[in-house]
Amino acid sequence: MTTAASADEQLWSRCGGCSSLLYRKRLRRNLDVCPECGTHSRLTAPERLRQLVDPDTWVPLPDRAVEVDPIDFVDALPYPHRLTAARAGSGLDEAVLCGTARIGGHPLALAVMDFRFLGGSLGCAVGELITRAAERALADAMPLVLVTASGGARMQEGALSLMQMATVSQALAGLREAGLLTVSVITDPTYGGVAASFATNTDLVLAESGARMGFAGPRVIRQVTGRDLPEGFQTAEFLLRHGQVDMVVPRRALRGRLAALLAAAAAGRHRVRRLVVPRQEPARPAARPADGPEPVAVADAWDTVRAARHPGRPTTMDYLDSAFDGFVELHGDRLGADCPAVVGGLARLDGRPVVVVGHQKGHTTAELVARNFGMASPAGHRKALRLMRLAARLGLPVVTLVDTPGADPGISAEQHGQAAAIAENILALSVLPTPVIAVITGEGGSGGALALAVADRVLMLNHAVYSVISPEGCAAILWPDSGAAPQAARALRLTAPDLCRLGVADEIVPEPPGGAHADPEQAGALLRRAVAANLAPLLDVPAATLVRRRRQRFRRFGAARTGLVAVPR
Incomplete structure (x- = not known):
């Protein structure tokens, strides 16, 4: 039975913008736009x-x-x-x-x-x-x-x-x-x-x-x-x-x-030939760790998060010294800014020229502040994109080193198009006609990480994490207890073994006993070996095949997981 109160609620609606009481039928006729203030419901x-x-x-x-x-x-x-x-x-x-x-x-x-x-x-x-x-x-x-x-x-x-x-x-x-x-x-x-x-x-x-x-x-x-x-x-x-x-x-x-x-x-529009979507290749089996020391056992996902954030963990600049040779840094997005949270340029990997782009944090408080804690601005994403496109023009492979809690969430970043800058990187990487190897070296935080990680091969250091949201952010939204970040870390499946099982990462790069921060030189040597081994098979693949396989790799993340069923018409 409909009560008088519920009938009134169906007849009238209050505008969320100006609080005017509106006749519901009139609001519907106006496409749910308030005729008083123009608020679009x-x-x-x-x-x-x-x-x-x-x-x-x-x-x-x-x-x-x-x-x-x-x-x-x-x-x-x-x-x-x-x-x-x-x-x-x-x-x-x-x-x-x-x-x-x-x-x-x-x-x-x-x-x-x-x-x-x-x-x-x-x-x-x-x-x-x-x-x-x-x-x-x-x-x-x-x-x-x-x-x-x-x-x-x-x-x-x-x-x-x-x-x-x-x-x-x-x-x-x-x-x-x-x-x-x-x-x-x-x-x-x-x-x-x-x-x-x-x-x-x-x-x-x-x-x-x-x-x-x-x-x-x-x-x-x-x-x-x-x-x-x-x-x-x-x-x-x-x-x-x-x-x-x-x-x-x-x-x-x-x-x-x-x-x-x-x-x-x-x-x-000119006449467009009908195209057939390429048949999906079978998913790769779960990746195995690269040759080298056995990965250090980690007791808990939250321990891994803390290890990934350790202030002594090697940064991109550290790896450029230990794993690469002859690095020449290139600056600027060519639109008026040079983001310090992203570094990149030309280097050599086992004698082979490559373009390296990565997030740069720092070890001290002053370095972290100067580098915005590795959180790239739109200028940083555009600088990375400029360097990756340069690599494609020169026929050089791209190596990206990912270590960021996420993209810069500041007011200026929003004013300068943070979302669009990340989106353009993702789109460009999906069609970049040169090999791309991404390595998650520390924190792989959300879209800021993905902006450098749409790659042919995605490697993760043993104590790295890669996640859609930080454990703290997830806990704040979904748990009533503000101290539930460790529980959220476990639920998010953000460790390297988790992500290899899910097919997001291809290989685990071992770290020295005690973690990368315990022996940065050895960590660099292990990273160099893993990147070189994964890059070698890609160098002779034709560009068109490379792009097609990269697309198929990411296409499987939807097709293999959804269980969509056809609905009879």
Whole structure:
């Protein structure tokens, strides 16, 4: 029985912007935009589809997500319980709806995210579904439109969720190579791994009025910087002023604007040959440690985290002295800045010229502060990208050394396009026509690490960690106890043996007894041996084959983990 109170609640709604009491039918007629102040309420994915696509043209992809729990994650609740609750609450199988449709009569593939489902987070199933939408667009030679609404990568799936940033980005690279239009529509909110990959990797980036986007969220930025944020920080209008989106579009004009863009693309596009997605190669078996001393047994994942953060642990500059020869440092992003948290240049590895790029922390407090604790700014990511593209032009292999708690979460970094800078690195590495070896030497933190780690071979030192989020950050979000970081470290499966079993890392590089900080010279020798051994087989591989295999490597992180099933039409 419907009570008078519940009936009133269905008839009226209070605006989250100006607190006006609004007649619900009037609000719906205005596309859930407050007629008093213009605040755009969040839409569900089905509501978004009804507003955007031509009637009776939406055809879902013939795939349905089933339960995915790749690392058996448990916090206050087991992850499968959270998935069940999200499905019951949203009526969706996952945080995205993917299919084909028409807008203004123009065919397209479409992926629409839904924030109700675990904050629209990017997990293996979401990455796989969006990738399949991109592959459908490629196969049918039509544009792809992505409507984003997400808090970022899904921490309950650990580093495998981080890999989806690369998986989807390389699918977009295929569309770019084929000359097919890609468009992202940023809706509120779009943060973290989604902002730092496919949301900003498209040809055009549209932002709905009032939508917020950034790599780090406002709360994190306030905690890290201790500063108040500028008025309108990270909103669509702020992003437009700072050159990070192509246009800001009110909801009522969004469908018409997309139709115009699709029409222009159709008029200007040359005939595109239908392409077939390459058949997936079987997954590689779990990697074995490189020859050398047996890896030091670590009692607990939290011990590994502390070892990875040890102030005496060798830095990139230390390894450039001990594992490489003749290093010549190159500076600057050529756009006005030189980020000290990223170093790179030309060097020799066993007599062979290579380009080395890595995060630089330091050992003392003064060094750490000067290097921003190894947290790269947008200028750092752009410097790394410039050097990697230089390597490709010169035909030189690339070696990256990853040791960062994450990308710089500061106000200036957001103003200068941190998410887009990371996204561009991920996209460029997925198509770089030269061998790439990545080594996680200490902390591999989130998108800041992945920006240097989309590689043909990913190695991890025995006491290194690689994770979608820090244990402290994960504990603060998912555990009621603020001291649960050790428990979160175990749940995240962030150690080298864990990640080799998951296929994220290919090989464990041994460390000297007591860890790399106990004998930096020997640590450098072991790293040199491992990198040289992994690089040698890649040197004679044709560039096209190299890129295809690299793409297949990251494609498997979605295809092998999701358990998607076809839905009969």
